[in-house]
Amino acid sequence: MPESGSKPSGTVLAFDFGEKRIGVAVGEWQLLQAHPLTTLHGEANAERFTAIAALIEEWQPASLVVGRPLSLDGTAHAMTARCTRFANQLRGRFGLDVEYAEERLSSVEAAERLRAAGTARRNARQHLDAIAAQLILQGHFDGFAEQGIDHLSPRPEHPDDREDDTRH
Numbered sequence: 540m541p542e543s544g545s546k547p548s549g550t551v552l553a554f555d556f557g558e559k560r561i562g563v564a565v566g567e568w569q570l571l572q573a574h575p576l577t578t579l580h581g582e583a584n585a586e587r588f589t590a591i592a593a594l595i596e597e598w599q600p601a602s603l604v605v606g607r608p609l610s611l612d613g614t615a616h617a618m619t620a621r622c623t624r625f626a627n628q629l630r631g632r633f634g635l636d637v638e639y640a641e642e643r644l645s646s647v648e649a650a651e652r653l654r655a656a657g658t659a660r661r662n663a664r665q666h667l668d669a670i671a672a673q674l675i676l677q678g679h680f681d682g683f684a685e686q687g688i689d690h691l692s693p694r695p696e697h698p699d700d701r702e703d704d705t706r707h
Contacts, residue, residue, distance in 0.1 A: 547683075549601025552594060553676035554629075555642065555668050556605060556622045558582060561591075562668025564676045565598055571684055573676035575669035588632060595633055603635050606642030606675040640679035642671070 547568040555562035560580055566573035579590045605626040608618045626637045 547601070550598050551602050551604055551676060551679075552576070552598055552600045553604040553640070553672045553679065554606065554625070555672040555675055556625045557668060558621070560668045561587060562670070562672035563591075563594060564669060564672035565600075566676050566680060568601070568680075571680040573673045573680060575673040578668045584628075588628070591629070592633070595635070600635065603629055603633075603637045604640050604676055604679050605629065605637055606672070607639040608642050638679070640675050641682075642675045642678075 549568055551566050551568060551573075553564045553566070553573065555564075559582060560578050562578050563576045564573050565576045576594070579587055581587060603626075605622055607622050607626075608616070610616055622639075626639065629635065630637045
């Protein structure tokens with residue numbers, strides 16, 4: 540993450556973490572625009588992190604963003620903890636800054652966008668997670684644009700971030 544007061548730059552990869560699939564999006568800080576990239580399939584950590592390593596090698600991101608799911612009332616739940624663990628693993632394995640972004644209802648909005656675009660339900664499923672990741676990253680960029688660079692000042696550590704789990 541850039542120092543407080545400096546404008547961020549570079550490529551960002553964003554992840555919509557799921558137990559069976561991980562949607563991935565890419566964007567550039569200078570353009571503040573996110574684009575769907577791919578969906579990683581499978582539940583095995585080794586396969587997932589091999590695919591993520593290849594994406595990081597290809598795109599050379601300056602930072603990563605992980606969607607953090609919360610209940611509609613803002614409380615954490617079981618998937619919140621899994622996403623936090625995933626973010627900690629990314630941080631530990633790749634040595635990149637990882638930020639969290641709002642992701643409530645991103646999959647619902649992605650499905651609505653695909654439906655509105657006339658995408659057949661069978662084809663929509665293969666794009667859903669990557670578009671959800673795009674929405675997560677675009678929301679992150681939009682929040683940055685609305686708040687300015689002050690949001691980049693050091694923030695208090697989230698209690699879930701204290702566990703540094705880089706083993707799997």
